Amino acid sequence: MPHANAQPDLAGKVAVVTGGASGIGRAIAVLLAECGCRVFVGDFDPLEENRSPSEQLGIVDQRCDVRNEADVRSLIERAVAEGGGLDIVVNNAGIGMVKPIVDVTEEEWSACLDTNLKGAFLAAKHAIPALIARGGGSIVNIASNAGILPRAHDPVYSTSKGALIALTKCLALCHGPDRIRVNAVCPGPVGDTRMMNADLDQAPDREAAVKQFIKASPLARAQGRMISPAEVAQSVLYLVGDAAQMVTGTLIAIDGGKSLGVPPVVAEDA
Ligand code: NAD
Secondary structure, three states, X not given: OOOOOOOOOOOOOEEEEEOOOOHHHHHXXXXXXXXXXXXXXXXXXXXXXXXXXXHHHOOEEEEOOOOOHHHHHHHHHHHHHHHOOOOEXXXXXXXOOOOOHHHOOHHHHHHHHHHHHHHHHHHHHHXXXXXXXXXXXXXXXXXXXXXXXXXXXXXXXXXXXXXXXXXXXXXXXXXXXXXXXXXXXXXXXXOOOHHHHHHHHHOOOHHHHHHHHHHXXXXXXXXXOOEOHHHHHHHHHHHHOHHHOOXXXXXXXXOOOHXXXXXXXXXXXX
C-alpha cells in the first residue's frame, strides 16, 4: 500500500506551466518536475536564479508573453516537439489590478484581461489538439478567490478571474468527450510571490497590510500566516493526477475560507 504522503508518479508526462518563473507558478513547475514530469515553463520575465535548479530538474524555461499568440503557440510546439507530446497545461500567468474602475485606462484593462484570461484561451486553443492526440489530458487554470467572491478594490482583476472560471467550466463541458479535464484553483492570500510583494510594497504600512490580508481569511487568521505557494501547488498536483480522473469543471479554493462569505466577528475585533 502506498505511503499516505506518496506523491503521484508523473513519469512520462509533459506539462506546460505559464508564469512559472516565480511564486505559485514556480512552486507548481518544481513540484511537477519532482514527480517525474517533463516541464516547460513560459514566462515573460524569467529569473536568473532559476537557471541552475531548473537544469537539475530538467525544467525548460522559455521566454513567453501569454498575451501573444505566436509566443504561446511556440511554447506549446516546443513542449510537444521536445517532450514527445503534451499531457498537462497550467495557466498560471497573471497580474493584479488594484484600482477603482473610473481610474482604469483602456491599456490597463487590456493588460489585465489579456494576461489573466486571453492567455488561458490561447494556451487552450493551441494545447487541445495536442492533448487529444495523447488521448486526453488536464488543464488547470489558476484563478482566485476574487473570481468566486468579487471585491470592491480590484474590479478588473475580479472580472478577469470570474471570466477565467467561466472559461474553465465551458472547456470542461466541451472537451469531456475528448477526455480532457479542465479545473480551476482559486488561491489567496498567498505570500512570497512577486504579485503579493508588489502589493505589500505599495502599502503605506507593510506589516499592517500583511495583517489585513491574513485577517480576511478565516484559516489564515487562525494559523497566523498567509498561504504558501507550495500549498497551492499540491492542489494542482491532485488535479493533474490519476486520482482526479473523474474531476472536471470544479474549483478548488485554497484560500482558508476567504471566499465563503463574511467571516465571524472575533473577540479582538468586537
Ligand atoms: P507572481 O508575480 O510571483 O507570478 C506570476 C508570474 O506570471 C510571474 O513570474 C510573471 O513574470 C508572470 N507573468 C505575468 N504576466 C505574464 C505574461 N503576460 N506572460 C507570461 N508570464 C507572465 O505572482 P503569484 O502570486 O505567484 O501569481 C500567480 C497566479 O496566482 C496569478 O494568476 C495570480 O492572479 C494568482 N493568484 C495569486 C494570489 C496571491 O495571493 N498571491 C491569490 C490568488 C490568485
